Amino acid sequence: MNQQIFQTPIEYLKGVGVAxxxxxxxxxxxxxxxxxxxxxxxxxxxRTRFYKIREANPDLPHVQIIVRLKSKEILGEKHTKRLIAQVYDDTGTMELAWFQGIKWIEKSLIVGKAYVVFGKPGLFNGKAQMAHPEIELYSPEAIKKQGNLKLQPAYSSTEKLKPFSLDSKGIQKLIAILLEQTAKDIEESIPQHLLQKLRLIGRREAYMNIHFPADTSHLNLAVDRLKFEELFFIQFKLLKNKLLHTLKFKGNIFGTVGSYFNEFYKNKLPFDLTNAQKRVLKEIRQDTQRGIQMNRLLQGDVGSGKTVVALMSMLLAIDNGFQTCIMAPTEILANQHYQSIEQLIDDEFLEVALLTGSTSAKKRKVLHQKLESGDLKILIGTHALIEDKVQFKNLGFVVIDEQHRFGVEQRAKLWRKNIIPPHVLVMTATPIPRTLAMTLYGDLDVSVIDELPAGRKPIETLHLYDSHRLRMFGFMKREIDKGRQVYVVYPLIKESEKLDLKNLTDGIEVMAREFPLPQYRISIVHGQMSASDKDFEMQRFIKGETQIMVATTVIEVGVNVPNASVMIIENAERFGLSQLHQLRGRVGRGAEQSYCILMSSHKLSHDGKIRLETMVKTNNGFEISEIDLQLRGPGNIEGTQQSGVLDLKLANLATDQQLLMIARKCVEGIFEKDPQLQLPENQILNQTSHTHNGGLSWDKIS
Known part of the structure; x- marks a missing residue:
């Protein structure tokens, strides 16, 4: 059997050709x-039922009628050209109309011949009409053959394909030719013992039935089998990579819990660790004693205390003679980490340095020297950390924040900074649904901080309409009178003709009228400002010199102001759930009760309404992420596009969670019992991973 047949360029299929x-x-x-x-x-x-022209009710979604062609003519000039055909049966007459692909359709129509037409029935000037129907010559043999196929497949096509006769029907014909030619070459890809256990049909049968199902039950069996295959091989690739990584990359052993860790824990930690933080530290401690490079994902909601866990893990590395670093995707976030860690430890205890694009050449020179000598133990920065000039003496522990914003090659550069790769802790403040985490980060061990530090009060969230704006202003003034500060976030900087949104420029004018100087002071921050201007405005707000920060979503990450107790989000219906949750997380960082007010117009889409109701109902980031996945689908969740693993044709991570869990368990079971895939029953997987998976490639998965 020639498996290479499936890699044959499409032009070599009978009926295709170069054009x-x-x-x-x-x-x-x-x-x-x-x-x-x-x-x-x-x-x-x-397509089993045939209607008569008289029965072609415009309320029906589509009908199939056997008609005879009475006449045809092309009417109109250039842009208004249309092909009109008059057809009839024993119950009446009907007009067929085409506005595109006119030439090749007109050529194929022969007056006096019988045709099967299929399409959406309509009325035009009181007469039965059908626009752009599918049409083919009638023959009793074709109808008999069609009768055996109860469900006709409909394929996505485009207007540019139609002149090449590649509408749904044309594509169906090509697939029929392809299956006739290659069905015998579709090999099994999943071990027989799994197929039997899960009662899945064979692969060849699945492909035949998904394109040309005999009935609904055959179709369902085909879909189940092919969905499972998609999810199984994603998990297979991820877990195989994880196993290879474990065998290939040795890791430094952190055998000592020393003075830095103990001194910080006993005398410098300003609060008690939550049970979740203790659990994660224990998991990291165990990972760093195995002699294998750690690759762990740390998920935790905004304000759950991930930075403290990262710092304590870094102190553990320093106690064992290693240097550490944190890489963040933006200068704002790198600065945030730097300031947070500096507040927890002073230079006398341990020096912390910051390296970003803004770091001066003079400072860089000193930093490079201290890194190479091993004197500098903690470096925090942006992409600047992966530059070739940045050389560590002994890098042992790396923290990567919001890893989906970095490419694979960027992360790998950081690992190569040491002969034995450093342990890696990946952090994200974007809660990821379990199914998505298993698919995006399935080769990492996952830790979750699922409780907030003691003393943190849940943020109260309210949804107000534009008509309640005066109520909102009154609330802002009351909070400011208590000494609190307020964020007001807008989706746009300047007015857009396309989007009727409250924009920042108008917002500033309104705020200036409602909150006049000198009683109130306002900071303004948006993405088109220079880094230094943004920093200046943020610092004014952080120091309490201004009470209101009017901003775009640039403040989504990177601003930590415990005194800010109110987050107002204008046009909240235009933001995604994940973004709303991130913005809300900017408040609630102090001991005082905090609030998030979602402002919207009365015109809300179904999804917009669900998003705002969800925000009001829950503060749980993981619950929110699950609803976000249901609403938007996995391809639109931040960071998934570049992952390369979500090009799913059939499976849906939002609705096929159970199937994903089964697929994952099956793969885990195989590697547990047979890590080298040496058993005869698993040889099929060896072939699959080395070839093109029965001719249908999984190589794109990474």
Whole structure:
């Protein structure tokens, strides 16, 4: 059997050729036989029933009618050209109309011949009409053949494909040719013992039935099998990488809990650790004693205390003679970490340094020397950390914040800063649904901080409409009178013609009228300001020199002002749930009760309403992330696009959670019992991972 057949360029399929291949590549990304085979139908239509023209009610979604062609003519000039065909049956007449692909349709129509037309029935000037119907010559044999196939597959196509006869029907014909030619070459990819255990049908049968199902039950069996296959191989690749990583990368052993860790824990830690923080520290401690490089993801809501866990893990590394660093995606966030850690430890105890694009050449020179000599133990910075000039004497522990904002190569550069790769702790303040975490970070061990530090009061969230604006202003004034500070966040900087949103410039004018000098002072921060101007304005707010910060979402991360107790989000319906949750997390950092006010217009979409109701109902980031996944789908959750693993054709992480769990357990069971895949029953997986997975490639998964 020739497995390479599925990698054959699409132009070599009978009926395709160079011109059609070119448009298939451009429009649908179909380059090979495998790509076409995995161009699955997006819906199925019952084509068993035939209607009469008289029965073609405009309320029906689509009808199929056998008609005879009475006449055809092309009307109109250039842009208004249309092809009109008059057809009839024994109950009446109907008009068919086409506005595109006119030439090739007109050529195929022969007056006097019988046709099967399929489309959405309508009325035009009181007469039955059908616009852009599918049409093919009628023959009793074709109808009999079609009768055996109750569900007709419908394939996504585009307007540019139609002149090449590549509408849904045209694509269906190509897939029929492809299956006729290659079905015998579709090999099994999953071990038989799993197929039997899970009662899954074979792979060849699944591909035949997803394109041309005999009935609904056959279709469901095919979908279940192919969904499982998608999820199984994502988990297979991730867990195989994890196993290879464990075997390949040795890790430094942190055998000592020494003076730095103990001194900090006993005398410098300003609060008691939560049980969740203690649990995560224990997990990290165990990881760093195994002699294998640690790769751990630390998930925790805004304000849950991830930075303290990171710092204490770094002190553990320093106690064992190693240097440490934190890499953050932005200068604001790097500064935030630097300030947080400086507040927890002073220079007498341990020096902490900051390296970003803004660091002067003079400071850089000193930093480089201290790093190379091993005198500097904690370095915090941005991408600047991965520059070749930055050389550590003995880097043993790396913290990467919001890792989805860094590319794989950028992270790898940091690992290469030492002969034995440093232990890696990846942190994210964006709660990730369990299924998504298992798919994006399935090769990492996951720790979760799921409780807030003692004394933190849950933020109260309210949803107000624009008509309640005076009430909102009154509330702001009362909080400011108590000595508190307020954020007001806008989605845009200047007015947009396309989006009717409250914009920052107008907002500042309104705020200046409502909160006049000298009683009130306002800071303004947005993305088009220079870094120094932004920093100046933020520092004024942090120091309490201004009571109101009017900003765009630039303050989503990186500002920690315990005295700020109110977050007002204008046009809240236009923000995603994850972003709303991140913005809300800017307040509630002190001991006082904090509030988040979501302002919106009365016009709310269904999803917009759910998002705002969710925010009012819960402060739990993981609960919010699950709802976000249901609303937006995995491809739109921040950071998933670059991961490369979410190009799922059938499976859906929001709705197929149970199937993903089963797939993960199956893969774990296989590697537990047979890590080298040496058992005869698992040889199929060895072939799959070395070849193109039965011809249908999984190589793109990373």
């Amino acid at each position: 059609r291949a070119d448009v298939l590549k451009k429009e649908l990304g179909i380059f090979t036989f495998a790509d076409l085979l995995r161009h699955f139908p997006y819906k199925y239509i019952d």
